[in-house]
Amino acid sequence: MAKPNFSLRQTAPAALAAALLHGLPLYAQTADTAQTLPTVSVTGRAANTPVNVGGWGDTPVAKLPLQANIVSAEQLKDTGTTQLSGLTSLDASTSDAYNAIGYVSYLTVRGFQLDNRFNYRRDGLPINAETALPLVDVASVELLKGTSGIQAGTSAPGGLVNLVVKRPTAQNFTTLSLGFVQSGTVETSLDASRQLGNGFALRVNIDAAQLDPALQDAKGNARVLSAALDWHASPATLVQLEGELTHQAERDQPGFSLLGTALPDPRTINPNVNLNDQPWSLPSVFDGRTASLRVQHQLNADWSITAHGMVQRLTNDDRLAFPFGCTVNGADWSSSYCPNGDFDLYDFRSNGEHRNSTALQLAVDGRIATGAFTHQVSTGVLRTALAARFGGEAYNYVGTGNVNGQVFTGADPDPIDANTNRDERSTEFFVRDAITIDAQWQAWLGLRHTRLSRATIGTDGSSPTAYSQSFTTPWAGLGYSLSRTLMLYSSWGEGVESQVVSNLPMYTNAGQVLPALKSRQTEIGIKSGTNTVDWSIDYFDIRQPAARDIGSCDDTDTCTTIIDGNERHRGIEAAVDFKWQGGGVSASAMHLRARREGSSDASLDGLLPTNVPSNTLKLQARQEIAAGLQAQGGLVYEGPRAVQPDNSLMLPGWTQLNAALRYAQNTSGGLFVWRVGVDNLANRRAWRESPYQYDHVYLYPLAPRTFRASLEVQL
Structure with a gap:
């Protein structure tokens, strides 16, 4: 995978923090002001918070005919979530x-795996998530x-x-953090916001981590430097500029697998x-540079115009x-390991991958x-490349390895295989209309027209493909307010994935464009x-x-790619906070019936997709047990899932318990927030997931019991 290489100076995080604090004016601190520092509160879902990715402006989640979850930065800290994969516990x-x-x-959502090229956004604009995305400079993660x-x-x-x-705040603050995760990961960070005068405000985040997880031979490092600048150029005009430099280098983790046809006991x-x-193993390296500029101008009391642009440069050594x-010894286990x-x-090795968006x-x-x-009403155009x-x-x-990790071989790093370069451009026109019919009824209508062109070619000049497609995707919703706080709703919409047949010689339709894979949801x-x-x-x-x-x-x-039947996912979701x-309790549950339907091969109908649990439950509880001291608990349950496409083997379900304490301490020097936690409290041994990749079964275990601790100081 890829991220552009940049050099963030290997300076001790404390020195970085000192340099920033020296350059930004600190406001006076006294014993009296310490009593007015903001207290830290933990809340659950923000139903009255707008969801930016929904596309419906400032309408709260509770008033939209769709399901979305907003995970705040505070929730990420309390649960020890440092990467997007942590959303699976929330x-x-x-x-x-x-x-x-x-x-x-x-990530898989509602049983469908998200496409890291197309299903991720940063402040509403598309980004490429084929990299290690940090969360330290994120105010919230929205899931639509x-x-x-x-x-x-x-x-x-x-x-x-x-x-x-994260954007600058109305009040100046500085937050220093130090965290530790068993068996040796250490992370330190700075988050500072300043009002600079003349309409300018700045927010800076610096983070550095030495990575040493319980997984053997997986030491590494990660760094983040980001800044966000707001400029109120006039009462009607807001200019927002932000940029981020990221780096992660760490050996990653191959999966275990079946032993012959047997599922090993975890x-x-x-x-x-x-x-x-x-x-000879080397770390995978992910470097990234991202910058965006947004200009919003209020034309009058009812109308505004926004221009928003973003550039992302990724370089990966995979x-x-x-x-x-x-x-x-002549065995032929093509989708598993030997017994x-x-x-x-x-x-x-795929070094120097570049992805520019x-x-x-x-x-x-x-x-x-x-x-x-x-x-x-909202209307506009989005151009991406x-x-x-x-x-x-x-x-x-x-050579040969073994799951005991004690068999070693020589290296062969010669890059003799061709890779595939890819280009894509799209232009998308959209219009959305949220219609208030009366005090109880509201309707939502939307339409998006997309024109895209894609081209691929081997790095050796072989097997070029190129195609263009256009399609229109509508969306509609209807809501009825039973009371001021209770709403019934229904919605219907379409989505599209575009696919071209592989250009390998075995395909009779190599390089041909398949009809648009248009999904429909009610x-x-x-x-x-x-x-x-x-x-x-x-x-x-x-x-x-x-x-x-x-x-x-x-x-x-001898091979032809065809459209054959449907993947149908039906489910019931429930969430409560x-x-x-x-204190409080936040919980969500889903029952999913995901099946193959309408195939010309009747033996495929009724099959479950691989690595998708049919039943899930996620819960987080919190309760203050003394002044400033809060106990927290978490439960994650995922039910059985299919290991192989023919559903001949099922992975058992599993449950994980987590626990934590959080203590907020007001002092004359600032607000100290202490956190200690343990994930997988019962040290449960189970297979967490069973991805089926490249016609091969892989197995990933639950991480063993892991302790974590952190100190956050708000000045």
């Missing part, structure tokens, strides 16, 4: 989709669930993830063994001692009245948001055309 609709330590986060054709031109139908960047596997432990199948734990080992959106928002109806450039890659057989629900409880229940039904290969696929012109003085 939302029942979300599960793992090949989440390895030291690598990119992959379901088809997203009105918000995105092409995307997987599970939903969208939006990172909301209690017999050491979850800390790293199969990427060869003497390197792994990669286990795949087993052919030892004795042996596997074929490959030296995989740009996005520019122009939008007009306003309010108009037509008779008795009031319309909140992506260029992915690679060198040759190594994928070379180097959703009905009821939701409420008050000061004491937020809750919602919904039913969704998503259908998406399914592509598959037919033929022997073992020689030239009870809040009381000093």
